[in-house]
Amino acid sequence: MISGHEAKKVLEQRIPMLMNNVKVLSSSSSLLITKSANEWINEAKSKPIPNMLFGQLWFEGEVCILYASSNVGKSILAVQIADSISSGRSVFPLKMESQPQSVLYFDFELSAKQFENRYSNNYTDHHFFDERFYRVEIDHEAEMPQSSDFNKVINDSIEAEIRRTGSKVLIVDNITYLKNETEKSKDAIPLMKHLKKLKSKYGLSILALAHSPKRDQSRPINRNDLGGSAMLMNFCDSSFAIGESNRDKSYRYVKQIKSRNCDHIYGSDNVLVYEVQKPSNFVHFHFVDNSDEYNHLVTQTYQEKEERNQRIFDLKKEEWTNVKIAKEVGLSEGAVRKILKKSND
Structure with missing residues (x-):
């Protein structure tokens, strides 16, 4: 039998080895691959440059x-x-x-x-x-x-x-x-x-x-x-x-x-x-x-624009965000912001 002091000493010696084994297991089961940026580029050099299938709209591998x-x-x-x-x-x-x-x-x-x-x-x-x-x-x-x-x-x-x-x-x-x-x-x-x-x-x-x-x-x-x-x-x-x-x-x-x-x-x-x-x-x-x-694009009439703008004002009163309003009326968030700002000027 070994003493408690000796057992503690053996455990302290084995801990680094056990931790290394854990690291190896963690690395082998990882979903990630880590390489230097230069390694990635050198690896990519061996692969063919993607060809156009439909001009610049669709390339091979996409x-x-x-x-x-x-x-x-x-x-x-x-x-x-x-x-x-x-x-x-x-x-x-x-x-x-x-x-x-x-x-x-x-x-x-x-x-x-x-x-x-x-x-x-x-x-x-x-x-x-x-x-x-x-x-x-x-x-x-x-x-x-x-x-x-x-x-x-x-x-x-x-x-x-x-x-x-x-x-x-x-x-x-x-x-x-x-x-x-x-x-x-x-x-x-x-x-x-x-x-x-x-x-x-x-x-x-x-x-x-x-x-x-x-x-x-x-x-x-x-x-x-x-x-x-x-x-x-x-x-x-x-x-x-x-x-x-x-x-x-x-x-x-x-x-x-x-x-x-x-x-x-x-x-x-x-x-x-x-x-x-x-x-x-x-x-x-x-x-x-x-x-x-x-x-x-279809050109909106003056009346249609006025109705759309009124819808924006009403939704803002209901405390809708500009992003949510923009999605509702089919405009960009910036356009909604401009319309609201213009009404406050």
């Missing part, structure tokens, strides 16, 4: 969100982008720098017959897509496993198709089928985490289409127009939106909302204006020009 109101043309443009990537033909005037490659287009919007109608001349003279363009839809006759979560089954099925085809480009039309109620922030987080997980696991480029709630067409499109905006926008790498033009009912404009790989090129002062055309068997966005977004 999770990108395209959003717009209903019936504006999200699916039309998305199919055109998929056709561009699979065939190697760019959507003018935007560049497509990658080699032609396979695209998985998950179509949760149109039926096969509706898709045929859109890409044919009255169901004849069909447009011929490149064989690398894979369209996927839900098999409504398939049996749903008992007690299964629909969203999990969809997500697992998407992953299975990625493995089967080896595709690196994924377009999801639209993300409301991946998670329920994407306009609620609690559902937006797991949705974007799942997309980013797929991106990292398979080296994907993902374009996710999303609906925008009805918006005031007299004001510029902004990131708050995306349903579940705060969370969805935080998790994506890039985003662009489609707006209706007040200039012509067939005109649409494309606006860059978020970018991490390049400068903000197609903002409010330089939106891309397109005309939706179907000269024969391929409905598409035909480039018209670059323009200021304000040229395409």
Whole structure:
């Protein structure tokens, strides 16, 4: 037997070793990777520079969100982008720098017959897509496993198709089928985490289409127009939106909302204006020009502006914050502040 003094001495000698073991365990189970800034850069040098898939709006390796109101043309443009990537033909005037490659287009919007109608001349003279363009839809006759979560089954099925085809480009039309109620922030987080997980696991480029709630067409499109905006926008790498033009009912404009790989090129002062055309068997966005977004917004009448301003004053009396008022009336917080200040002068 050893004395209490000797036992204490042995324990004191072993404590540093035990602490080292704890540190090793903590490090090996960590979710974080720490390297010097120079190590990160040297490691990144060996990786290829991302190519443009849809000009400066979407690069390889990005999770990108395209959003717009209903019936504006999200699916039309998305199919055109998929056709561009699979065939190697760019959507003018935007560049497509990658080699032609396979695209998985998950179509949760149109039926096969509706898709045929859109890409044919009255169901004849069909447009011929490149064989690398894979369209996927839900098999409504398939049996749903008992007690299964629909969203999990969809997500697992998407992953299975990625493995089967080896595709690196994924377009999801639209993300409301991946998670329920994407306009609620609690559902937006797991949705974007799942997309980013797929991106990292398979080296994907993902374009996710999303609906925008009805918006005031007299004001510029902004990131708050995306349903579940705060969370969805935080998790994506890039985003662009489609707006209706007040200039012509067939005109649409494309606006860059978020970018991490390049400068903000197609903002409010330089939106891309397109005309939706179907000269024969391929409905598409035909480039018209670059323009200021304000040229395409609905102009409010004097009475409408007065009614809006009165609404702002009333809400302020109810002690609403300027940020909350701005969201309610479709203006920026700065614009609301100016209107309130002007009324007090």
